Amino acid sequence: MNWDVAIGAVIFLALALAGATAGILLARYRLRSTVGDNPDEIQIGAWTTNKLAGSSSANALTRARIAIHGILAMHRKETIYFFAAKDDLGNALDPERDWEIKGGAFDCRWWSFTLYDEEYQLIESLSRRYSVHSDNVQLSPDGSYRIVISRGNPDTNWLASGMARRLMLTIRLYNPSQAVLDDVRSVALPSIRQLEIRQEAA
């Protein structure tokens, strides 16, 4: 028995195995968050969009993440999605608190805001209205809107956080204009701030 060869083989195998394990662990680690560390993604303030979601040129991380939190998402020509799990200051959207979204209309055929829970599912609400969109939104005279996320119903543009343990906010832009498709960074995205005073249930 040649001990040099044996020790060499053991070292070789150990390093190869360590590499493979590191690869698997990195994949798992990156899939624990829905966004971040991905060149396909664009971060605009609190919002993230993936410029290659649904596309055959997407990287493996994009494909796996979309499969987890948005399987059967549409190609960006059809719909551009923006996600936010944090506010403008980087604080997680805690369902124990109330949040305010303020912004203006988008340059597309139709748009919507939808809130999802920790399992990326719709949240139960008495009103059975799960989204605020370009048809049901109440606009201010200047064309802007204010949407409130809260457990109780403030009786206006409202997204219910219900019994959710974690929140994920989504904007969908259906058939975005050519200007938006050409430069997604040109989209004026709304602000997300925590409300100091909780909304009273109506």
Next chain:
Amino acid sequence: MIILAGLLSGILLGFIAYRVSLDRVAVRLMDGAEKRLLAVRDGRLNMFRHGRAPTHTSRQVVMPSPDLVYSSCVYDLAAGDLVIAGEMPPAGYYWSLCLYAHNTDNYFVLNDRELPERRFSITVSRKARNGVIQSPTRTGIALIRMIQRRQDDLPVIQAAQQSVSCGVVKA
């Protein structure tokens, strides 16, 4: 020398393991989505299933749009080409037909604005041919989305749903 070789193969295997792990997640979840969509009725392939607008109790897919009504057809091209045909709702309703490969890629999209008339018919095949859409994988999902703005829209949407078919024809 051995250490260098070990390091290099470790790095290489690390890249491969990373990529394979991610690819497997996408395919595994697509398998799950196909199974859940098939389970809505009797599990038959190449047939449309028509849903209602998703609610908080829906569990077929993650992040469903509550304003869209979905019709899905899980397809398998083993026996031949797939013909998807039917009629869109009248003007003013957002309508789209998406095709998804087994790795989750949305390889084809058609919407109401791109169609010259309400009737449509497309053929999906494994092989590239003129006038035919080539599916990158043998199995996949065809998904039709229609917007539902209010409850009154339902009869129009359901009529459009009933008009569509998804069937295999011999290649």
